[in-house]
Amino acid sequence: MNIKTVDLRSDTITLPSKEMRAAMARAEVGDDVYGEDPTVNLLESEAAALVGKEAALFVSSGTMGNLIAILTHTSRGDAVLLDPEAHIFYYEAGGASLIGGVQLWPVTNLHSYEGIDNLKKALRPPDQHFAPAALLCLENTHNRNGGTILKPEEQDKYYEIACKAKIPLHLDGARIFNAALALNCPVTDLTRSCDSIMFCLSKGLGAPVGSILAGSSSFIERARRYRKVLGGGMRQAGILAAAGLIALKNIPYLSEDHRRARILAEGITSRTIFRVTPSPPPTNMVIINTEPLSSAEFLSRLESYGVKSIAFGENRVRMVTHLDISDEGIDWALEAIERLSREVK
Numbered sequence: 001m002n003i004k005t006v007d008l009r010s011d012t013i014t015l016p017s018k019e020m021r022a023a024m025a026r027a028e029v030g031d032d033v034y035g036e037d038p039t040v041n042l043l044e045s046e047a048a049a050l051v052g053k054e055a056a057l058f059v060s061s062g063t064m065g066n067l068i069a070i071l072t073h074t075s076r077g078d079a080v081l082l083d084p085e086a087h088i089f090y091y092e093a094g095g096a097s098l099i100g101g102v103q104l105w106p107v108t109n110l111h112s113y114e115g116i117d118n119l120k121k122a123l124r125p126p127d128q129h130f131a132p133a134a135l136l137c138l139e140n141t142h143n144r145n146g147g148t149i150l151k152p153e154e155q156d157k158y159y160e161i162a163c164k165a166k167i168p169l170h171l172d173g174a175r176i177f178n179a180a181l182a183l184n185c186p187v188t189d190l191t192r193s194c195d196s197i198m199f200c201l202s203k204g205l206g207a208p209v210g211s212i213l214a215g216s217s218s219f220i221e222r223a224r225r226y227r228k229v230l231g232g233g234m235r236q237a238g239i240l241a242a243a244g245l246i247a248l249k250n251i252p253y254l255s256e257d258h259r260r261a262r263i264l265a266e267g268i269t270s271r272t273i274f275r276v277t278p279s280p281p282p283t284n285m286v287i288i289n290t291e292p293l294s295s296a297e298f299l300s301r302l303e304s305y306g307v308k309s310i311a312f313g314e315n316r317v318r319m320v321t322h323l324d325i326s327d328e329g330i331d332w333a334l335e336a337i338e339r340l341s342r343e344v345k
Contacts, residue, residue, distance in 0.1 A: 039238030
């Protein structure tokens with residue numbers, strides 16, 4: 001193989017294809033803040049229909065989309081319930097607290113078999129001592145749990161509880177199409193049980209930038225103001241939206257990412273001393289237990305063999321398959337991990 005580097009750090013590192021670049025170059029544009037960019041308007045319309053919502057908003061990132069959702073659903077001093085491993089809690093720089101003035105209230109193992117009971121306990125009765133619960137956030141697929149999936153019937157149960165508590169449910173669906181393809185179900189089976197959803201165009205779908213926030217028309221009307229507040233009001237953004245429209249066409253290819261992730265995981269398990277959890281990987285993430293090596297040493301030595309990945313803990317490493325990873329790239333990565341395994345053993 002004539003491969004120098006296989007980059008498995010994330011599905012965010014994909015490069016725009018020739019087709020995508022061509023679409024960006026010829027995009028019809030206008031001023032989106034005035035609602036006059038036809039390509040942005042088309043992307044928002046198609047994205048809303050795709051996930052079964054009335055309207056959608058094009059934003060610069062998933063982090064911005066999630067923050068706008070929280071700002072739109074809540075008021076200062078409210079509590080937002082979510083898993084302690086959720087991307088919003090773990091990786092989004094505390095923006096909800098810093099900018100929204102809300103309390104992020106972690107619910108232990110929210111996405112596990114005991115999550116429903118833990119959520120019911122976390123929904124405390126009104127009391128002057130407590131920040132009132134105003135929003136429930138779920139994540140599907142769940143990044144820090146290794147790309148695991150909440151099935152439609154599971155999400156429905158959380159939504160039922162949220163409705164009884166009279167609080168909305170926001171779905172961080174950054175990789176929601178990975179979940180739908182893995183379950184072989186329409187994505188609307190997963191988006192029916194939420195009041196708003198964010199999904200990323202710049203992860204496995206290959207766009208260079210951008211995410212979508214979708215919900216009711218009134219929700220998106222309010223969300224649009226918060227996008228402006230955060231500095232996200234873009235002008236001739238159709239150049240970027242054109243890439244997003246091509247990205248939506250890439251949804252079927254996510255199944256190839258899942259296939260390659262399974263090949264990678266099976267190879268690691270059968271040919272090395274390292275182990276993968278969960279196994280088989282449910283979507284496009286492979287989480288490796290690097291013992292007896294630390295994750296830092298594992299990463300450093302593996303990169304010297306031409307394979308990049310990222311630490312997910314003291315002895316955990318994450319590898320993510322994506323559009324720019326071929327079967328040959330998976331073979332190269334496996335040979336590198338096997339070589340490292342032999343040296344350690």
